[in-house]
Amino acid sequence: MEATQIRMQDYPGVGPARDVWLLTHDPLRDLADGEVAVALDTISIDPGMSGWITNKRSYMPPVKPSGVMRAFGVGQVTQSRSALFSEGDWVTGFTGVQTHGVYREAALRKIDASLAPPQKFLSGLGMTGYTGFFGMSDIGQPKEGETVVVSAASGAVGSIAAQVAKAAGARVVGIAGGPEKCAYLQSELGLDHAIDYKNCNVGDALANACPDEIDLYFDSVGGETLEAVLGLMKYQGRIVVCGAISQYDDFAGAKGPSNFMSVVTHSLTIRGFTMRDYMHRIPEAIEWLVPAWKDGRLKMREHVVEGIENFPDAYEMIFRGENHGKLLLKVGAPS
Amino acid sequence: MEATQIRMQDYPGVGPARDVWLLTHDPLRDLADGEVAVALDTISIDPGMSGWITNKRSYMPPVKPSGVMRAFGVGQVTQSRSALFSEGDWVTGFTGVQTHGVYREAALRKIDASLAPPQKFLSGLGMTGYTGFFGMSDIGQPKEGETVVVSAASGAVGSIAAQVAKAAGARVVGIAGGPEKCAYLQSELGLDHAIDYKNCNVGDALANACPDEIDLYFDSVGGETLEAVLGLMKYQGRIVVCGAISQYDDFAGAKGPSNFMSVVTHSLTIRGFTMRDYMHRIPEAIEWLVPAWKDGRLKMREHVVEGIENFPDAYEMIFRGENHGKLLLKVGAPS
Numbered sequence: 001m002e003a004t005q006i007r008m009q010d011y012p013g014v015g016p017a018r019d020v021w022l023l024t025h026d027p028l029r030d031l032a033d034g035e036v037a038v039a040l041d042t043i044s045i046d047p048g049m050s051g052w053i054t055n056k057r058s059y060m061p062p063v064k065p066s067g068v069m070r071a072f073g074v075g076q077v078t079q080s081r082s083a084l085f086s087e088g089d090w091v092t093g094f095t096g097v098q099t100h101g102v103y104r105e106a107a108l109r110k111i112d113a114s115l116a117p118p119q120k121f122l123s124g125l126g127m128t129g130y131t132g133f134f135g136m137s138d139i140g141q142p143k144e145g146e147t148v149v150v151s152a153a154s155g156a157v158g159s160i161a162a163q164v165a166k167a168a169g170a171r172v173v174g175i176a177g178g179p180e181k182c183a184y185l186q187s188e189l190g191l192d193h194a195i196d197y198k199n200c201n202v203g204d205a206l207a208n209a210c211p212d213e214i215d216l217y218f219d220s221v222g223g224e225t226l227e228a229v230l231g232l233m234k235y236q237g238r239i240v241v242c243g244a245i246s247q248y249d250d251f252a253g254a255k256g257p258s259n260f261m262s263v264v265t266h267s268l269t270i271r272g273f274t275m276r277d278y279m280h281r282i283p284e285a286i287e288w289l290v291p292a293w294k295d296g297r298l299k300m301r302e303h304v305v306e307g308i309e310n311f312p313d314a315y316e317m318i319f320r321g322e323n324h325g326k327l328l329l330k331v332g333a334p335s
Numbered sequence: 336m337e338a339t340q341i342r343m344q345d346y347p348g349v350g351p352a353r354d355v356w357l358l359t360h361d362p363l364r365d366l367a368d369g370e371v372a373v374a375l376d377t378i379s380i381d382p383g384m385s386g387w388i389t390n391k392r393s394y395m396p397p398v399k400p401s402g403v404m405r406a407f408g409v410g411q412v413t414q415s416r417s418a419l420f421s422e423g424d425w426v427t428g429f430t431g432v433q434t435h436g437v438y439r440e441a442a443l444r445k446i447d448a449s450l451a452p453p454q455k456f457l458s459g460l461g462m463t464g465y466t467g468f469f470g471m472s473d474i475g476q477p478k479e480g481e482t483v484v485v486s487a488a489s490g491a492v493g494s495i496a497a498q499v500a501k502a503a504g505a506r507v508v509g510i511a512g513g514p515e516k517c518a519y520l521q522s523e524l525g526l527d528h529a530i531d532y533k534n535c536n537v538g539d540a541l542a543n544a545c546p547d548e549i550d551l552y553f554d555s556v557g558g559e560t561l562e563a564v565l566g567l568m569k570y571q572g573r574i575v576v577c578g579a580i581s582q583y584d585d586f587a588g589a590k591g592p593s594n595f596m597s598v599v600t601h602s603l604t605i606r607g608f609t610m611r612d613y614m615h616r617i618p619e620a621i622e623w624l625v626p627a628w629k630d631g632r633l634k635m636r637e638h639v640v641e642g643i644e645n646f647p648d649a650y651e652m653i654f655r656g657e658n659h660g661k662l663l664l665k666v667g668a669p670s
Contacts, residue, residue, distance in 0.1 A: 051600070256592040256594075257595070259591075260592070261557075263576050263606075263607035264576050264608070265386070265607075266607070267606075267608045267609060267611075267612050268606075269604065269605070269607075270598060270605040271603075272597075272599040272600075272601070272603050274599060274600065274602060276602075277571070277602050
């Protein structure tokens with residue numbers, strides 16, 4: 001059977017370059033013992049992908065030239081030589097950007113499609129949701145009445161983080177780009193204040209929105225926003241860093257905050273993390289997220305691009321901030 | 336009675352400028368109730384002073400133009416209208432750079448001059464010693480067998496931090512400038528490895544000295560050393576930041592580490608602090624430091640400049656790293 005893949009031809013220079021990507025059609029190989037064939041339904045498009053196609057030391061090895069592009073995906077088992085999986089099971093894992101794939105059983109996790117539509121397991125009920133959940137609840141530990149600032153607050157990670165802080169009783173200020181996203185933060189997510197970084201001076205807007213300074217900042221953008229926040233942090237404040245999307249496309253020239261000394265003068269704690277720190281605790285996230293979503297207390301939205309051939313567009317879209325909600329690529333047959 | 340003071344005329348521009356300082360001779364004012372007159376013996380010269388003469392938001396308000404320059408000092412009470420202090424008591428506190436001063440009783444703390452020579456209470460048994468002690472033991476929490484890197488390791492703070500890590504059983508790599516300081520790190524402080532940042536590539540030297548990467552970095556210099564260390568940190572490593580001497584003279588142009596993203600990719604924790612976080616716990620530091628020093632297990636050395644008129648030289652010396660040991664200014668009569 002023929003499958004379709006997106007491969008990375010070679011490492012891009014600085015910035016995403018379209019000629020990095022190659023659409024190929026290779027037959028699916030036969031299964032060995034302990035392997036499973038999966039028809040993919042949906043692929044997750046994440047800012048972290050730019051790190052995976054950067055040939056330098058990071059939290060996981062980069063994609064190899066000519067290799068299928070790494071991605072999370074969900075799909076259904078079509079054939080199994082594993083005792084752990086049966087035909088029809090819904091699974092997730094690092095499936096790569098492809099329509100069909102063969103995987104070792106250890107590379108996949110079953111998902112319970114009776115809980116929610118499968119694509120939710122790539123959104124609020126998936127890695128990005130878990131990232132927002134653990135980053136805010138376990139590292140950030142927001143307390144009632146604290147002022148919490150969340151950047152990229154309408155995004156896949158930030159929207160969950162912001163809602164977790166709200167649920168803890170914090171006063172939450174969200175930063176997002178454009179009036180539509182800011183309206184969403186206030187009317188849908190119920191945040192206390194929304195700052196449109198595309199249409200104001202973020203430092204001034206933050207100072208207005210946080211007259212008592214900032215107890216906790218959930219950072220997934222870095223850059224100038226981090227600098228603005230550093231100047232407004234409360235004594236012994238906390239900063240959780242889960243990425244720096246504003247600088248992903250320019251790793252080599254990424255800058256640290258010029259007012260880094262605030263870390264000393266204000267006795268700040270900065271903690272970085274990725275989901276690899278929490279893989280063993282995923283059930284805790286599901287236990288909180290699923291009922292909150294079912295009750296309507298937790299909002300999550302997805303922005304779905306159709307067709308594997310549109311991967312290069314979707315990849316660029318996320319760095320331009322054009323998606324509204326978790327960006328997904330539907331690669332399976334329309335359902 | 337006439338006293339002699341060093342005053343800050345006005346805020347300097349970038350970098351220490353000699354015309355910032357003014358030597359004045361003003362009579363000592365009469366004591367009000369609850370006040371104490373002190374003849375100062377020794378003044379502490381600290382890198383943090385540059386922050387105190389920078390007119391921007393920091394952990395304490397800057398010195399006011401024409402005001403006596405802020406400094407820690409030790410001296411002896413010559414007159415008291417406080418029930419808490421008697422003539423002859425040794426005291427310490429923010430005394431300012433002057434030969435004599437009048438202070439409110441709340442601004443002073445008694446020191447026990449029977450434990451050690453008074454100047455030690457500005458060195459290893461004073462604020463810098465406490466800073467090294469709490470920063471390493473309470474924040475850093477080194478464990479047996481861990482690789483710990485200490486910058487400015489021959490300095491007043493770093494030398495205590497390094498010895499606390501050694502006492503905890505860690506493998507300690509010290510960074511200092513020049514062969515004399517590096518010899519001191521190994522022969523006197525017993526560190527496992529010393530790196531002379533003035534005579535090698537720090538990144539290469541660190542990579543050689545830390546083949547298993549770095550568990551814990553005690554940073555008091557920032558700048559390029561912090562960048563080099565960030566590239567070598569172990570997964571979930573810790574960084575304690577207690578200052579950034581390499582950038583104190585250029586606050587406006589201070590840079591954050593360009594590889595700040597390592598905080599995310601390696602799940603690092605960065606914690607900044609100053610002694611104000613630990614003022615209530617000083618007795619714990621004394622309890623550990625005094626017996627360790629008396630037994631000879633803990634080494635501390637001072638570099639004493641004589642004469643209040645030499646304050647401007649001493650102030651510049653610390654930013655050039657020319658002092659060997661805690662830099663002190665003797666302002667009292669020769670003892």
